[in-house]
Amino acid sequence: MKQTQFSSDFTLGILGGGQLGKMMLYTTRKWDIATYVMDKDSTAPAFQGCDVYFEGDIMEYEAVMEFGEQVDVLTIEIENVNVQALQDLEDKGIAVSPSAKVLNLIRNKARQKSFYQNQHIATAPFDVYPKPTLNHDRAYPFIWKSAEGGYDGKGVKVIRQASDLNDLPQVECIYEDRIDFDLELAVIVARNFDGEMKTYPVVEMEFHPEANQVEYVICPARINMDLSDRARALALQVSEAVEHVGLLAVELFLTKSGELLV
Known part of the structure; x- marks a missing residue:
């Protein structure tokens, strides 16, 4: 013993x-x-x-x-x-x-984004590729993301022109529209084995413009109650769809037009 x-x-x-x-x-x-x-x-x-x-x-x-x-x-x-x-x-x-x-599901951005699409959860428009390609219809600038292994600003790059696609890792990736947003928000959802869910307050994130890493987290976010309720409802929708147990952080764009995108 x-x-x-x-x-x-x-x-x-x-x-x-x-x-x-x-x-x-x-x-x-x-x-x-x-x-x-x-x-x-x-x-x-x-x-x-x-x-x-x-x-x-x-x-x-x-x-x-x-x-x-x-x-x-x-x-x-x-x-x-x-x-x-x-x-x-x-x-x-x-x-x-x-x-x-x-x-x-969540460790692979291609699977994750496709899951949102299939579940009718609003997210930035995207395409999945087995590796970076010049053969695409997406307007510049857009965002390249490696499907796996990215964190803390790694595995993400703004593609402003075709030459920016050079020297990228030859791995599965997504090309995602660059979103014109007002704020980046996040909601942490707690979900238990019985499917009961609770959310923490909505937070606002400020990113370093070059490092692409979070510099400040403001809690609660500087948004009105209606927007806060919408963000929490969307986070709960994601949590219920994923069916996780534990904590899930749902990150959101608030667009210039007032739309919330996961």
């Missing part, structure tokens, strides 16, 4: 030891939760706050399987993980949240 300082033997596993994992641990340390964290970086921020840490690659199947079999609930702090391992852990009875099915 393992020795523990906790009054229960419940263990939460977190794949990824970055800043989001560290912030999650601020809460778990207040509660009766033992935490295991795995990351391949020995200096990962979340290693400072967890009870047990493992150095391992969260993209490696065997590493994720071995880690996941030691915990009661397995979650993530970044979507770039081995999804097949998560599916196999679910099949073994390990609770995985978000599920492998949900993660497989």
